[in-house]
Structures are given as C-alpha cells and as structure tokens.
Amino acid sequence: MNEEPGRPAPYREPRQARSAATLARVLRAAEEVASSAGLEEMTMSGVAERAGVSVGTIYRRFEDKDQLIAALSERMLEQREEYVAERLRGAEPSLVGVMDAYARALLQSFTDNNVFSELLRARGARSPDRGARAILEIHRLLLEAAAPYTGEIRRSAPEVALDTAARALLGACFHNSVRPDPATGEEAVNRYAEELSDMAVAYLLTPDRRART
Numbered sequence: 001m002n003e004e005p006g007r008p009a010p011y012r013e014p015r016q017a018r019s020a021a022t023l024a025r026v027l028r029a030a031e032e033v034a035s036s037a038g039l040e041e042m043t044m045s046g047v048a049e050r051a052g053v054s055v056g057t058i059y060r061r062f063e064d065k066d067q068l069i070a071a072l073s074e075r076m077l078e079q080r081e082e083y084v085a086e087r088l089r090g091a092e093p094s095l096v097g098v099m100d101a102y103a104r105a106l107l108q109s110f111t112d113n114n115v116f117s118e119l120l121r122a123r124g125a126r127s128p129d130r131g132a133r134a135i136l137e138i139h140r141l142l143l144e145a146a147a148p149y150t151g152e153i154r155r156s157a158p159e160v161a162l163d164t165a166a167r168a169l170l171g172a173c174f175h176n177s178v179r180p181d182p183a184t185g186e187e188a189v190n191r192y193a194e195e196l197s198d199m200a201v202a203y204l205l206t207p208d209r210r211a212r213t
Contacts, residue, residue, distance in 0.1 A: 022051075022053065023061060025051045025052070026047060026051045026057075026058055026061070026068075029048075029051035030042065030050075030051075030072045031072060031115065032050055033047050034118075035115050038118070039118050039119075042069075043065070044058050044062075044064075044065055047068070072119075073119045073131070076115065076119055077116075077130055077133075077134040080116060080134065080138070081137050081138060083105060083108075083109060084105045084106065084109065084141055085141050087102075087104065088105070088141055088145040091145060094149060094152075095149035095201065095204065095205075096197070098142070098146045098149065099146070099201050100193075102142050102166070102169065103196040103200065104189075104190070106138070107183075107193045108189065108193075110173045110174065111184060117174055119131050120134060120174070139166050139167075139170070142162075142166050143162060143163070143166070146162055152204075153205070154205050154206060154207045155203075158204075161208075162204065165204055168199075168200065169196055169197075172196050173196070176192065
C-alpha cells in the first residue's frame, strides 16, 4: 500500500515488553507536555526529560516531532472513542438516557484534556485527518446507541434530526473548550452537560414546522 503524500511514516512498533513500556512512558510524557504547553511548543527534548529517557531513545522510535504527534493523536483519540463508547453502553435505555450519556462523555472528553480539541483540528503532515476520523466514529457511536429509540423522535426526519443534534452537541463542547470562561469542575461540567442534553432532547421531541403544517 502506498502511503498518502505528506503523511508521517508509521513509527516503529516495539517488539519487546520493555520497549513497549518505554513507548507508553514516552507517549504519557508527550501528552503531559502537550497539555501544559500545547502541541506547537512541545519539543522532543522536553518529552524526553519528562519521560526520564534520553532524546536518542525517542529518536530511535520516532523520526521527528510530526511522527510523535501522529502517534500521540492515535493514542489519545482512540482512548476518547473508547470512553464515549463505554459511557453510551452504560446509558439508561431511552432517548433521554442516550443523549445524557453522550453529552456528558463528550463534554468530559474536552474538559479532561485541553489537547483533545487540538487533535480534532489536526490536519496536514502531522496527523492527516485523524481528528476527522475520531469525529466520525464518535458520531457513529451516538447514532448506533440511539437507533432503538428513533421512534420517540417527533421530527419529520428522525435520522436527520439526530444527526443535527449530534453536530450541535459536538460544536457546543468544542466551543466550551476554547472560550475564555469554560465550564470547569465537576459541578459546572455536569450542569452544562444536562443543559446541552435537555436542549437536544427538546429539539428531538418537538415536531418541526413541516410536520405541524
């Protein structure tokens, strides 16, 4: 298979347990550095210092910073996908329950780590479309979890309405992460998640203008 133009070459996967442990430590350190300084300010030497390894150790695994960010993106976005999936599996079996679980999981994903929004926006050489793929997967998880309850939706096109609600929640959670006064702390995040869920459910349970006429 030919690699996409501009896409970082895959990093070298570890074959031994010790190497796998070192890689995990490096990626944890990269996440910590990126969370405090941002992806643009993250350096290979800074990650090495935080991980307690030599810079050479990192360069033996990653050719450059772009490749390290690509690996970090894959790790963090996959974790977020798994987190949302887990919360939806534990949702109360109703449309309201699913929307509550989705709003909380999505908002928590953005507030847990300020790098998440950067990774979703990542494009170009360092992480081609990985953020877009994560958005599509999270979106798919909601549609799948809500599928048994689309009969409760009172819009004229239930699937389209659910898609719109999912997009609106994602946009609201992203906006919260970049505004100067975001909802932070457990109480504020829970309250905002409830408000977002209530808004989505109210929309889904309200007949649209075409249905009323």
